[in-house]
Amino acid sequence: MTVERQAGPRGPYAKSAQRANDILDAATKTFSTHGYRGGSMRDIARQLDVSLTSIVHHFGTKYALLEAVLERADKTETGTEVFDFDAACAEHGVAAATLERVRSGLTRPALLRLFAILAAESSEPGHPAHEWFVDRYRRKRESLAAAFAYDQERNRINPAHDPHALSRLLIGTWDGAQLQWLIDPSIDMVATMREFFEWKLPEATLD
Amino acid sequence: MTVERQAGPRGPYAKSAQRANDILDAATKTFSTHGYRGGSMRDIARQLDVSLTSIVHHFGTKYALLEAVLERADKTETGTEVFDFDAACAEHGVAAATLERVRSGLTRPALLRLFAILAAESSEPGHPAHEWFVDRYRRKRESLAAAFAYDQERNRINPAHDPHALSRLLIGTWDGAQLQWLIDPSIDMVATMREFFEWKLPEATLD
Numbered sequence: 001m002t003v004e005r006q007a008g009p010r011g012p013y014a015k016s017a018q019r020a021n022d023i024l025d026a027a028t029k030t031f032s033t034h035g036y037r038g039g040s041m042r043d044i045a046r047q048l049d050v051s052l053t054s055i056v057h058h059f060g061t062k063y064a065l066l067e068a069v070l071e072r073a074d075k076t077e078t079g080t081e082v083f084d085f086d087a088a089c090a091e092h093g094v095a096a097a098t099l100e101r102v103r104s105g106l107t108r109p110a111l112l113r114l115f116a117i118l119a120a121e122s123s124e125p126g127h128p129a130h131e132w133f134v135d136r137y138r139r140k141r142e143s144l145a146a147a148f149a150y151d152q153e154r155n156r157i158n159p160a161h162d163p164h165a166l167s168r169l170l171i172g173t174w175d176g177a178q179l180q181w182l183i184d185p186s187i188d189m190v191a192t193m194r195e196f197f198e199w200k201l202p203e204a205t206l207d
Numbered sequence: 208m209t210v211e212r213q214a215g216p217r218g219p220y221a222k223s224a225q226r227a228n229d230i231l232d233a234a235t236k237t238f239s240t241h242g243y244r245g246g247s248m249r250d251i252a253r254q255l256d257v258s259l260t261s262i263v264h265h266f267g268t269k270y271a272l273l274e275a276v277l278e279r280a281d282k283t284e285t286g287t288e289v290f291d292f293d294a295a296c297a298e299h300g301v302a303a304a305t306l307e308r309v310r311s312g313l314t315r316p317a318l319l320r321l322f323a324i325l326a327a328e329s330s331e332p333g334h335p336a337h338e339w340f341v342d343r344y345r346r347k348r349e350s351l352a353a354a355f356a357y358d359q360e361r362n363r364i365n366p367a368h369d370p371h372a373l374s375r376l377l378i379g380t381w382d383g384a385q386l387q388w389l390i391d392p393s394i395d396m397v398a399t400m401r402e403f404f405e406w407k408l409p410e411a412t413l414d
Binding site: 032033034035037038039113116117119120121122123124130133134137138165168169171172173174175176177178179180182183184187192195196199200 | 239240241242244245246320323324326327328329330331337340341344345372375376378379380381382383384386387389390391394399402403406407
């Protein structure tokens with residue numbers, strides 16, 4: 001049969017991968033609306049008209065499912081699927097790369113809402129995703145500080161700044177401006193972030 | 208009976224006020240852990256060992272209960288119960304008042320978490336508390352812009368700044384720095400906010 005000569009996974013494996021993907025989509029929707037504690041596996045199963053057992057078969061526990069949702073969202077959000085933020089920082093500097101990423105995020109409010117809700121919910125030390133978020137923010141702070149230090153090496157920004165302080169302040173402003181925009185899209189988030197850079201790093205290239 | 212000569216509410220009314228207060232405490236705990244959609248009236252009733260009917264009797268709907276929780280928390284957070292932020296802005300300027308309020312907030316992470324979770328959750332336009340938060344942020348932006356303009360009138364800060372842009376940026380930085388601190392209390396939130404003012408408004412008095 002010609003069908004068997006098609007490239008890529010097929011048959012039961014392709015079906016299983018497709019099912020796992022559908023579960024991740026449904027779980028993203030549920031967790032970004034109800035949070036983790038408020039979102040139930042049963043609700044996710046109902047959306048897809050599959051059994052709870054099928055979800056457990058693919059992901060095991062509810063927390064493992066959340067982790068898979070977050071890892072995939074993080075990859076879309078910061079990784080190579082949409083655009084490579086780290087590479088953009090190295091090539092254009094942190095300021096220009098950040099503005100580009102902010103602009104690209106405007107088309108993905110649901111994903112940004114997922115992180116905003118989960119970050120707030122998991123800030124409580126007893127939350128299952130607490131360590132995941134502590135670690136995510138630690139990595140973000142370190143990689144942005146390194147990117148600012150690289151900007152200084154390349155004479156793109158003032159070497160007198162403490163790159164760690166810059167990194168902390170940028171992450172704070174970014175998250176907070178994003179929350180304002182999620183709540184009220186009439187707030188121009190790109191303008192707020194431009195103002196941040198124009199004030200803080202007037203020497204940086206923004207476009 | 209001497210008991211009847213005591214000042215203040217007593218008898219059934221005092222009991223009812225105490226019960227309403229207990230319900231608000233339990234609801235605050237539930238919503239700041241599970242969010243609004245994830246928090247159930249049944250769970251709140253169970254914490255207090257009262258019937259669901261008793262909660263409905265005091266607050267009506269789940270949303271009315273949330274609104275009562277938010278109004279009370281907002282009063283504690285921004286109002287006169289802890290300290291009067293607007294009065295502090297007028298007397299000492301926005302920068303010093305903000306730092307004082309940030310310091311006082313460090314003792315109330317649960318309350319700040321409640322706002323962080325609910326703000327993120329309600330950013331979805333279909334959420335019951337959406338309008339409440341849109342309105343809260345609008346009022347915050349306006350009152351901070353007015354306070355910055357007053358600082359300019361009093362020659363406390365550079366009159367060249369746009370007070371609305373300052374307000375937007377301060378709210379963003381504040382919310383974002385607070386989220387970082389809620390997730391990882393080793394991040395010094397007061398230091399981040401000091402840096403913000405030292406950079407953005409070097410002319411302002413901070414202490």
